Amino acid sequence: MSAVYALIVGIDAYRAVPPLAGARNDAVAALAYLRSRVGDDRLYPLELHDRQATRAAIIDGIRTHLGRAGKDDTAILWYAGHGSQAPAPPELWALESEGLVQTLVCADSREGDIPDLYDKELSVLLDQVAANGAHVAAVLDSCHSAGALRGEIPEAAARPRRVQPASHAPKPESLIPELRSGWAALPPTSRLVLLAACRSDQLAQELPVDNVSRGVFSWALLTALNQLGPHATYRELLAAARCAVEDKAQFQSPQLTGDLPADQPFLGGTLRAAPSAITMRHHADRWEIDAGSCHGMPPAWPGPLRVAVAAPGPTRPARVTSVSVDRSVVEPDGWHPDPTRQYPVVVTQLPRPTLTATVHDSTELTGPHESTGPHEWTGPHESTGPHESTGPHESTGLTELTSLPGPSGLTGATRLSELTQLIDRSPFLRLAHADRNQVPDLRFCSLPGGGIRILGTGGLPVAPDLRGADAAVRAGEHIARWRQVGALENPGSPLAGAVHLEIVARMPGDTSAPLHRLPLRPGPDGLIRLEYERRDGVWTAPTAFIRLHNTTGRSLYCVLLNLTERYRVHATLFPGAFIGAARAGAALNGRPVRFSLPTGTPATPGAQVHDRLKLIVAEDEFGAHPFEQGTLDDLTRRGALPPVAMTRDAGAADPDDAYDWTTTSLTVVTAVPSRAEPS
Structure with missing residues (x-):
């Protein structure tokens, strides 16, 4: 029988930074939930509270306790406490497009020369656990946690509880041994699922709940876990927790990150496809869906605009009554949804169908x-x-x-x-x-x-x-x-041209994207052309780097979509992140990108394929998931996407606030040369 190994960290009492009031309560509540869900016969917990939760103890807890998890087991880190930031080393520009690394503040952090626990160290440590075949999840209820300070209690007697960012980038000698000689040990992709209390540029908050101080996110997530049951997926839990957080806290947007599929049940299990990418939820005394005008929903229309629940059972429709930038207000038609639930919905009637037939x-x-x-x-x-x-x-x-x-x-x-x-x-x-x-x-x-x-x-x-x-x-x-x-476009946007989408040639010896190399220039037809090379008698697909350059004086949120010729849309190259003012980001965290023909397609002279890269740039965050669709053979999720689906995973702005957005496109043609070449 598979086991669950849990490292539960809750820190109110610190040695060198201001205390908190609700982090230990969160940790105790999290462990109580795990016991009720898993049972004592399968749960192996390790608790580190307050002064026990030193940097060394947390690192050792991940290595030796979570490291016991093997194939088919689950390892979970639940951290509640302060988080902070530090300047990123220059060589990590492709990973940290805002120029900052995130940290967890341990009980002894900043006492003498003891540093915080850096997110890059956490990534290496948890990836080592995942390498054993375990399913790894992390819940971080701390400020800056999507990348890992809880804020202040929103009450009259509240006082600031912020931990100031570190003044310098991490020193190599202070890092875990794997990173002291450089950053090569960083995993190329994430093998864990992260549920974070907020974005990397936000503060998480704690407040009294039933006269007990609690972190808003931990409380909301545990509430969602109990309401939705053991089969709820990470995506469903994040959406439900986000509703509760938005009802109680401003400018705090819970996040779901990681390269593992989000449609997997909490603590692991069989993947199941989401019935829809649009969610209807009850928020601020009204029902709304997380798709608005910037997602392709028409802000003004001559005819009806309707959605319906994408689930078995009787038809449960809703009428769209108003469309704002990132979401729309809907009115259930002929039924009474449960305000504690969230409903996947699909667009069932549009005023302006897309294609004539x-x-x-x-x-x-x-x-x-x-x-x-x-x-x-x-x-x-x-x-x-x-x-x-x-x-x-x-x-x-x-x-x-x-x-x-x-x-x-x-x-x-x-x-x-x-x-x-x-x-x-x-x-x-x-x-x-x-x-x-x-x-x-x-x-x-x-x-x-x-x-x-x-x-x-x-x-x-x-x-x-x-x-x-x-x-x-x-x-x-x-x-x-x-x-x-x-x-998809937003004509006349002042953001037009704000972020440059660049293809950068890969030179021999390059392992990561260069920051200053000039990009390739499109031809007279506007296309970037890459060619296969003949090596040892075999055609080899070209590789290059994709770089995003923010030319403005403010941070902008970017998502890069790839639209393939067989009608697939995916965002795996750059799923979404803020790029800091006058900074750059890179696809695949700076790793080489291969452009190739489909699997099984022979590399015959003259064969070619097009990839249309579409960059969406916005002043605030939005989600990439609803854009994605498979190839034409993946039609089992009928109606799973709206005509243009872009949702704010958890926007900090008020539902009626406007924010600007724009798009830019670049097409890459990958071809096998038609000219004869010696083998």
Whole structure:
């Protein structure tokens, strides 16, 4: 039976910094929850409270106690106490785009030469635990915790309880042994899930709850754990805790970070897909969804705008009554949702569907490119990159779509009628007017053998042939969402051009992105071109670096999306972070990015693939997750994304506050040279 190893740290009493009042209470409550959830037969806790929680003791607790967790076990660090910051070493510019590292303040920190526990040390230590095969999670209820000072108690007698940032960058000799000779021991990716009380530029707060001082985040998270039950995912817990924190504290935005999937239950377990990327929740005496005008929701519209709960059971709709920048107010229609719950919702009715479509029998299409005979779909191709140069390729096949079961025995006329009805009901497609001068975006063609082919404006297939009208319309909606993400823009924004998106050549010996090397310049067609090289008789994919350069005098939040040719959207290159004033950030934390053809696609001369990189820049934070969608074969989550889905994971601004945003795009063409080269 798998075990849970827990290191519980709660520090109110410090040796060299001001005390706190609720951190130990948080730690005690966290351990009580774990006991009730896991049971004493599987839970192995180690408690470090107040003066016990020295720097050395916390480090040893991670190494020797959490380090006992093996394959299929879970290791959890729950820290409640002060957090702080320190200047980042110059060589970490690609990791720390704001120029600061975050710290946990141990009980003896800053007594003499004893430093804080730096986030980079914590990353190395917890990654070593994960290397044993354990599921590793960390809950940090401290200021600056998304990167790890609790603030002040919001009451009349409150006094500031801030710990001033360290005056200098960490000295090598003060770090754990793995980092004393440099930063090479830092894990390239995170193998843990982090639930943090706030952003790296914010303060966490504590306040009286039932006359007991508590950290707002710890209280909110434990409340969510008890309300949502043992199967709640990290993403669901973060959303619920965020609601409670926003009701009690200003300018505190809980965060969920880490490279492990967020749709995994707390303390580990089987992954399950989120039913939707948009959440309806009760906040400030009203119901709202976390999608607004900057996410593509129209601020003014001529017709109805509606959502509905994306879950089995009776239809539970809601009408959108107002749209602000980052969220929208909704009114449940004909049902009474539970204010203590959060509901995944999907857009069910839009006033302006994205793409026009027509429906045809194959015999109606007689253009030169519109063959009615058997046809094997050959494109567009999807790049498996850009991604980390040493990472695995992903499968991009579409076999699942082509084998989707379709209704048997349907006549061509019946299929055409079914297609027409489904398109007419789709929130992302609309039937084109019967005007010969109007060219539809998509044409759905019923084939003699019972399949359906989707053609683009040029008459060429844009997807593999499908079986079943439902599968074909879902593919059309998938394409519509991809196109709308690509078209996302905010015309006239003063932020236009504020952050430069740059592709930087990788020279021999480069292991991390250079800060000052000039970027590659696009050609006359606006494209960056990279080529495969022939090495030892084998074609090798090119690698480069992606750099983001903030040219303004203020911090800006950035997310970098990759839109591939097979209608996938992902944010793995730069999922979201603030880039400090006049500073730079880098994709994959500065590691090389490989641009390559899809897995299984031979590198034949002349083969090429496009990756459209879309950078979204904003004055405040927003979430990247709702943008993401898989390839056309990943259509099991029907309606999981809005037409353009961008949510504030936990914005600090008031729901009605406006903040500016902009986008910029760059397309990279990766090609195998067509010229002959010696092997």
